[in-house]
Amino acid sequence: MKMFFRTASFACTVLLFLLIFSPSAPAADKEFLLATTTSTDDTGLLDYLAPKFTAATGVSFKWVATGTGKALKLGENCDADALLVHAPGAEKKFVEAGFGINRKQTMYNDFVVIGPAADPAGVKGKTLMDALAAIRGKQAFFISRGDDSGTHKMEISLWEKGAPPVPDKEQWYVQAGQGMLATINMAAERNGYTLTDRGTYIKYESDHQGNPPLKILVEKDALLLNQYSVIEVNPARCPQVKNDLAQQFSQWLAGPDGQKAVAEFLLMGKQVFTPNAEAR
Numbered sequence: 001m002k003m004f005f006r007t008a009s010f011a012c013t014v015l016l017f018l019l020i021f022s023p024s025a026p027a028a029d030k031e032f033l034l035a036t037t038t039s040t041d042d043t044g045l046l047d048y049l050a051p052k053f054t055a056a057t058g059v060s061f062k063w064v065a066t067g068t069g070k071a072l073k074l075g076e077n078c079d080a081d082a083l084l085v086h087a088p089g090a091e092k093k094f095v096e097a098g099f100g101i102n103r104k105q106t107m108y109n110d111f112v113v114i115g116p117a118a119d120p121a122g123v124k125g126k127t128l129m130d131a132l133a134a135i136r137g138k139q140a141f142f143i144s145r146g147d148d149s150g151t152h153k154m155e156i157s158l159w160e161k162g163a164p165p166v167p168d169k170e171q172w173y174v175q176a177g178q179g180m181l182a183t184i185n186m187a188a189e190r191n192g193y194t195l196t197d198r199g200t201y202i203k204y205e206s207d208h209q210g211n212p213p214l215k216i217l218v219e220k221d222a223l224l225l226n227q228y229s230v231i232e233v234n235p236a237r238c239p240q241v242k243n244d245l246a247q248q249f250s251q252w253l254a255g256p257d258g259q260k261a262v263a264e265f266l267l268m269g270k271q272v273f274t275p276n277a278e279a280r
Helices: 002-021 038-042 045-057 068-076 088-096 128-138 150-162 180-189 198-207 243-254 256-264
Strands: 031-037 060-066 082-085 100-116 142-144 173-175 194-197 214-218 225-233
Touching (some): 031 038, 031 243, 038 180, 045 256, 068 082, 068 088, 082 088, 088 150, 100 243, 100 256, 142 194, 180 198, 180 214, 194 198, 243 256
Parallel strands (some): 031 082
Antiparallel strands (some): 082 225, 100 194, 100 225
């Protein structure tokens, strides 16, 4: 009986030691919340980066993936510690209004216009502006994110720039109000077009074993650059935010290790994001 209690006591001591000193699971006070876009989640980028960041710093993070507009609102309401988003104009206003600090550009990919291989509006080979005009002229289905995301903001700016007005009252223009993959699937169901970031398209392509219903029809236009930046939520406005942890993430992602990790993240053997922190 004495041996049993000694053994049990020793086991409890070992367990307590492991709970206190084990490096495998960061404590709750070493975890922060990142508000980000659906593209960084859908592509698997964050699942790829998270363990690398934790191994380097001992800090972990959870994330909520939504449109950039909603992510910025989470920061404005002090409901996140850091943001990883892709709407430069809205981001700059967010910082100028005092909601965020230390905005750093980190990586980019590009937007593409995708549609059915049959291309009912005949946009393949056209410039971006001519392609939008052709979609309008043919009244081909165009599925918009319609959710104030970075992609939606970009799409609206493109209609306003080259083929105004925004056709949001037209029957052929459908606002999904959903994330990027859901919007792409809706476009495929309607045999229509949509604007997507290339990273999410590669994920969509991989989900269909390299032969998806929708194809890239317009790409590599200078207007289609898709820049991502990391922003810390301003602790002067939100005293409860974990700014020290957010700052560690921002510095790591914009630093050599984070930039290397971004460059090495592949889907179907393709680079999804290009690091460009040094280009600030």
